[in-house]
Amino acid sequence: MPKIKINGKEIEVAAGTTVIQAYKQAGIDICHYCWHPGLSVAGVCRLCMVQIEGMPKLQIACNTEVKDGMVVNNTSDLVKDTVKWGLDFHLINHPLDCPICDQAGECGLQDQYMQFGAYDPEMAEPKVKKAKVVDLGPTVVLDSERCILCSRCVRFTEEVSKTNELGIFNRGDHSEIGVVPGKPLDNNYTLNTVDICPVGALTSKDFRFRQRVWYLKEADSICPGCSTGCSVKVHYNEEGLWRVKPRLNPEVNGYWMCDVGRSTYKYVNLKARLISGKVGKRDSWNEVSPEDAARSAGLRLREAVEKHGADSVALVVTGQYSNEEYQSLFKFFTGDLKSKNVFHWQNHPDTVEEFDGLLLRGDRNPNTKGLQAEMKTAGVQARWENLQTGLSGKKFKVVLVAGPEDQSVFPDLKEKIQMLSGAESLIWMTACGNADLDNAGGETWQIPLKTYIEKSGSFTNFKGLVQPFKTGTTIVPQALTLSEATELLAGRDIDWNLRPKGLGGAKVNYATGQRGTL
C-alpha cells in the first residue's frame, strides 16, 4: 500500500490508485470535468493539474498513478494559475445561457468557475456559434454551444451502455457532439448521459424547463421499477415529484440507472392518484374517507369469514409492497382470519428471468423475492388456478387485493380486474385510480394507498439483498400504507397522531450546495 502526501496530508491508498482518486479519498477539492469514477480516463479537460515533487512539469491527476512516497499538491500558485487559465479556455465559446439553462444551480462549470476560476475574460474574439436545441433522440436534447467536449457521454455510450450512438464530429473550434443521421440516441440508459454531463449541453426532454433545480429537495429511496432495486434520489418540492436520479451503490447499480426507472415518479403525483376511498359499484360510487372505506371493507371481510368460513375469502398480492407490509397483511389474513387462500399475482410470468445485461430485469416488481419469502413464512402455497376455479365456482365471497402501485407494468390489468370483480365483494387497495375498476360490476371498495416515496420499509431485490428505504415526502396525506389499511381491516385503530402533512405552501430556494459536485 503506497503512502503519499497530498497537500501536506499523508494518506495510504491501494496500489494502482490514480492521484485524482487519492484526492477524492482524502476529501480534498480538485478541479476536473472529464474524469468520472464510473468511466475510463480520457485526460482531455486538462484541469486536474497537480504538482508532483521531482517532476519538472505539472501532471494531470486523473492519468497519473500514485507511487510510494509521492508528494503532490494542487495549492501552489503555478497550479492555481494553470487551472484558472484552463477554465478560461473552456469558457471561450461557452455561451452565457445560465438563465435559460436547465443545469444552472447544479452546474459543474458554474461552481468550478466560482471556486477555481473567477477571472476577467481576456478573449477579444466573438464566440463560435453552434447549433442549439438539437434533437438527439426521444429523451435527450443537445445544445452544442454549451458543450465543453469532455467526452463523458461518448465514453458512456461506448463503455457502459455499449450502444456507441454518440461521437465527436469535426475538428478544433468546430468540434461537436452528435449522432450519425438515422441513428438517434435511443436506448434504455440515455438519461445517464444527462446526469454525467458537467454542463447543460445534454438535457432531458422529460425534465426540461419544468423546474429550476434550486426549488427541488432530495430524498433517498429505492427504485420500484424492477427487481434490481437501484438506489435512487427522488427530487421533489411542494408541487410533487419531478425526477428520479441514481445514487451510488456499488453493490447494486453503481453510478447508473435506466430510463424506465426514471419514469417511476409519474404515478406518484396527484394527477394519477386515488385521493379518497370509494365504496359502491359502477355508476353509484360513494366517496368516503380512506379509513371509513377500510373499516367498512373490514366489516364485510370478517362477516364473510364468520358466515361462510375462512375459505370464502381470498387475498391477491402483487410484488409491489414492502416486506413489513406483507408481514402485517399475512399476519392478519393467515393469522386472524385463518385463511390460506393467498395468491401471488405475477404480472408477466414469462419474462421474470429476463435481464438486459446492465440493470433492467424482466421482473418489473421491486419485491417479488420478499413476497415469496413472506408467503413461505406464512405457510401459504395457493396456486393461481385455484383462484380462477374458486371465482367461477362462487367459492370466494370476498376478494382482498393488494393491487399494483405502478399500473403501467401490469399489461393484464383489465382482464384481471374483470376476473376479480366476479366475486361478490371486491376490496381493492391501490395507490392510483383506474377507469376499469370504476366500471367494476360487483360491490367494490377502493382504498387509497401510499406509494414507495411516502412510506418506510424495505424491498428484497432479485439476489436477496434487503434494502431499506425511508419516507421522503407525502403527496396524498390521507392515503394509508398497506400496514395501516390492514390494521383498519382487522378492526383495530391506528395512531392518528403520526399522520404526516401533505404538500402545499410556497416553493422556496433550497440550498443546492452539494448538487454541483462533479
Add this chain to the structure above:
Amino acid sequence: MSLVSRPSAAASWYLPGILAGMWFTLKKMIYNILHPKKMPTLNYPEEKYEYGPRFKGNHVLTVKKDGSIRCTACMLCATNCPAQCIKITAAEADDPSVEKYPISYEIDVLRCVYCGFCEEACPVDAIRMGPEWQTAGLNGSKFTYDIQQLAYRPQLKGGIVSVLDDQDRHHAGI
C-alpha cells in the same frame, strides 16, 4: 434624573391659544381662496401626481423589438422575491434562439411589497417597476396580474422595449 415640569396656572387658561389658532387657520383659508394656484395640495382623485421614472410602482414586463415578451423564465425574480408573489410557468419555444419563455407570469400584487428585488435580479431587463402606482380596487378586482396586464396594458402603449436584446447580444458575441 429628569424633572417633570407642571403646567403653570396661566397656561391652563387655554382660550387665547384656541383663538390664536383659529385666526391662523382663517388667515390661510382666505389666502388660499385668493391664490388658488399656489395651493400645495392636489384635488385627488381628479388631479394625480406624476412620479419620476425611477419611482418603484407597478411592474412592467418589457418586450423585444418584435413585440414578444422579453422574459426568459429563468425564475431569478421568483427566487429573489421576499414576498413569494411571483409565479412563472416556463415552456419550450419553437424558435431555437429563444428556447425558453414564460407561458404564464403572474404577480399577486396583494402580496407584493414593492421592494424592487425582482428588477434587481433580472439578468435581461425583462421586469421593471414603472411609475404607475394606483393598485387600489374593489372586491372582486383582479389583483393577480398576468402577462397581458404586465406587458401589454393600454397605459404602456404597445409595450416597453427591453434594453437588452438577444440579437444585439448575439452580435456582440455574448
